[in-house]
Amino acid sequence: DVKVTQxxxxxxxxxxxxxxLECVQDMxxxxxxxxxxxxxLGLRLIYxxxxxxxxxxxxxxxxxxxxxxxxxxxxxxxxxxxxxQTSMYLCASSFAGxxxxxxxxxxxxLTVV
Amino acid sequence: GENVEQHPSxxxxxxxDSAVIKxxxxxxxxxxxxxxxxxxxxxxxxxxxxxSNVGEKKDQRIAVTLxxxxxxxxxxxxxxxxxxxxxxxxxxxxxxxxxxxxxGTGTSLTVIP
Numbered sequence: 001d002v003k004v005t006q007x008x009x010x011x012x013x014x015x016x017x018x019x020x021l022e023c024v025q026d027m028x029x030x031x032x033x034x035x036x037x038x039x040x041l042g043l044r045l046i047y048x049x050x051x052x053x054x055x056x057x058x059x060x061x062x063x064x065x066x067x068x069x070x071x072x073x074x075x076x077x078x079x080x081x082x083x084x085q086t087s088m089y090l091c092a093s094s095f096a097g098x099x100x101x102x103x104x105x106x107x108x109x110l111t112v113v
Numbered sequence: 114g115e116n117v118e119q120h121p122s123x124x125x126x127x128x129x130d131s132a133v134i135k136x137x138x139x140x141x142x143x144x145x146x147x148x149x150x151x152x153x154x155x156x157x158x159x160x161x162x163x164x165s166n167v168g169e170k171k172d173q174r175i176a177v178t179l180x181x182x183x184x185x186x187x188x189x190x191x192x193x194x195x196x197x198x199x200x201x202x203x204x205x206x207x208x209x210x211x212x213x214x215x216x217g218t219g220t221s222l223t224v225i226p
Contacts, residue, residue, distance in 0.1 A: 040218060042202060042216050042218035043157075043202060044216075045213065045214070045215070045216075048213055050212070090156070090157070096212060097208075101147065101159050102147070102159070102204075104158070105156060106155075
């Protein structure tokens with residue numbers, strides 16, 4: 001069974017704090033993604049990575065950065081958290097070829113106060 | 114980039130009736146179209162997918178149709194049951210150059226017993 005695990009289910013942070021969201025997958029997937037989920041807006045791609053140390057901006061990268069030092073781990077960083085970054089964050093991973101199904105983590109509900 | 118539109122945003126049906134959710138996409142290079150189901154408080158999970166070389170795919174009570182010429186694809190759920198109540202997301206991906214997934218904004222389906 002594929003497992004994509006996010007480090008926290010719920011987080012409360014203060015405005016201006018640096019926030020790290022961690023994601024680990026155990027299926028040797030090349031691709032990893034960070035999405036933000038907001039009501040009525042669906043899943044919006046923040047960043048994705050197709051290999052170690054490689055990253056591509058998604059649709060809404062402003063205010064975020066990412067790190068992928070190891071194949072199994074993809075971190076999302078909020079450099080200076082703001083209240084408009086309060087949201088549900090979902091990590092996902094998939095193979096680069098073959099079956100392209102994306103597997104999701106359980107999500108991190110981040111509240112910035 | 115790709116733009117995926119999904120309709121309707123909410124859908125209520127009586128138990129036993131059929132439900133149809135429609136999506137359109139803009140990039141003719143997209144060749145993989147998955148559908149995800151997200152139950153309340155849970156992660157999105159793949160329920161069915163279709164590739165661009167196929168016009169229709171069926172799995173028990175769910176089916177997906179694809180019209181490449183018109184750039185639209187649809188999810189059909191027959192004989193709906195209360196456990197079908199969830200948010201459904203369509204997505205489009207171009208698997209040859211990166212596997213980036215573009216999601217629709219989601220449809221909240223309620224099956225009324």
